[in-house]
Amino acid sequence: MSAPRNYLTEDNRLRSWFFTTDHKRVAVLYFASITLFFFIGGAAATLIRLELINPQGHLVTSDVYNRLFTLHGVIMVWFFLIPSIPNTIGNFIVPLMIGARDLAFPRLNLASWYLFMAGGLTTLYAMFAGGVDTGWTFYTPFSTMYSNGYVVLAVTGVFIAGFSSILTGLNFIVTIHRLRVPGLTWYRLPLFLWSLYATSVILVLATPVLAMTLLLVALDRAFGIGIFDPARGGDPLLFQHLFWFYSHPAVYIMILPGMGVVSELIAVYSRKEVFGYKFVAWSAIAIAGVGFFVWGHHMFVSGQSPFAGLVFSFMSFIVAVPSAIKVFNWTATMHKGWIRYDAPMLYALGFIGLFTMGGLTGLFLACLAYDVYVTDTYFVVAHFHYIMVGGMVTAYFGGLHYWWPKITGRLYPEYWARAAAILIFFGFNMTFFPQFILGIEGMPRRYHVYPPEFQVWHVLSSAGASILAVAYALPLFYLGWSLFFGARAGANPWQATGLEWQTTSPPPKHNFEGTPIVKRKPYDFTVKGKARAQNA
């Protein structure tokens, strides 16, 4: 094959991969790593769902069950969801979208992958050597004084991985500020970049608080400094404040990149510019900003003052407004468009539906008196899976398919991809919708055994999970197949407008021949069926 040399074929010795500073190769390293973590976390979820078919839980002991949901949560949150879109798609696409040769700090980028792997393997070791039974939230004083798991090792792993997050955020912020090609003003940036920019700000500001909190947990557990121990003048609630000060913004770290991907997909497959571009762009910044002032909505029944509860409830309603704005604008974008239903668009539509469900049920939880009833029940479990899995993971798959031709130079098989998208949508709803009902019925979360009246919904949920498991495994096979047998993709198979589509697929090592110059807004699909590229 006489394909031009690209970043994949440049040099294929092993050390050229492990010491690469090419953002595209680092992205590929991340793809491989988070796929591994996704399936480990998924395996734990599968065991949990199998276990819950029976109200008496005959498959594993309570201690094992508690370790399973902790493993699932810790791995999925810190080693899949948080790095998912930013470190894979973002790493690959950000420099291409702004016409740069690489990120601002290529070596820091590689370092952040090593930190991520060091953290991930440390945590994984803790999970398998003896397990951790605290839940992903590490609530004190249980985690510091009563848990009999490998808490210190697990939080050390998350602590290390946190620095990977910080470095990535820093890299993106500097890159987007400094490395845009001439003519690419802020309001000509694709919305994916606005989202990633907002995400990066949260990564840089919030992650240090997590690091500090986990350090205190480790010190308290290892040396008994007593900061969270009431018997020594400590305060267990302090932990919750610190933890959620990071972990609520972390929810936006997880969902904002998904919103960015969906903005791209809706525009490209409707062949229309995003409706209300500036509103969508600034709503990402608004979410990132206001998102720092809502952490107390995790603590309405924790014993914080009722007045704090009022403020946090109000702020939580406020932070939902910009999300609503995005949903309305995506819908308006489709109005009078030329809509195509390639697999990425199916994922994008799935995202809008599932994210809206997750967002609306978020209002139930922001609403004080109702939250008092359903907090710490399956309602919460269902709600955040609609956002994290129905939203974020769906957007990740949408983005993965959309940029797959650019990343690999091959087209994925369209029918398989559509089938997987549809199967994921139905499997997901079947898994998690029954959990809303369980919550409304009053079933508490993190229950290994449960009263039999809840069983029917658990069985339904587990049945859905088996469909979902198959659906999530499908892309592994057909995308793997397409790596070797897929049709060659041209530079721009979707007739999209972004700069990343102006270079060959896969891109050459330094991304562009010459420096592109941008002369127009993104998403300028003025000619039907053909895109006018941003630099045309």
Place this chain on the structure above:
Amino acid sequence: MDNWASPASSLWPSSETAHAHSVDILFFGLLASSLCVLVLLFFLLLRFAIHYREGNARADRDHRIKKSWQLETAWTAATFVAFLGLFVWGARLYLNLSGPPANAEIIYIVAKQWMWKVQHLGGQREINELHIPINRPVRLIMSSEDVIHSFFVPEFRVKHDVLPGTSEEIWFNARKAGVFHLFCAEYCGTDHSRMLGRIVAMREPEFEQWLGHQDTTGTMGAQGKALFIRLGCSGCHGGNGTVRAPVLDGLYGKRVPLSDGTFRIVDERYLRDSILKPRAEIAAGYEPLMPSYEGKISEDEIVKIVAYLKSLGGKDTQP
């Protein structure tokens, strides 16, 4: 005891308090507003998705909406106003939960891995069962011996965390006799899912009868008084010791001046804190001499001493 014998096997837990009923109405309010948005959105999505598909070249695509700010302002404002309404609704109902009525029956709860210990003021004890009278507010004063637990009764639509080192409260007023689930809702370790209990709501005469049939070793106040003497508290606080310490008669519910110039209402939490962290908030005019009882006194004992101090009179006096 068979906790699995489900007291409420219907799909939807019955609402057994006036508050629970209001929460259900709030739920329907939230559900109705959400459905309005969902139906409108899904209708538009479907309509656009079908009508403006690429294959339908005949769809009118001229006169696309250009000026967007009017629409943006409109839907942002509408969303905001709707959210504000829901916020106020939920908040008002929530504030009802923070002030228990003065005539409430007080019952003490001590949670530990993995059981609920109950003590009535008369000294009657229960484990994983809580007998309550109906048509009378019940106020639970709750603390934990170890980790954080959460007291959750689905039929009452209330839940509150139970923390170590401090006391938290919850109250409700059951309308009908019956047996209801008590769940621990905050993950607390190995047997979290087995930390269950039953709420037995009884009519007043039957409740009094039940109380009368339980073995007790004196009321909580009497037991607390014995402890008060045994632990040496009365040596200083008894009024005739050599060390000058505040007299505690009639103290509960009063507003007392502190040495730092502020004031503090004497409530459950202040009494508890004064035993465990006596130097944190010193009553004005006294030397910080009292030793801490942290670690020297069990959760059950603290609860009894507090009950005794409250029985010494003051506002909302309890027998």
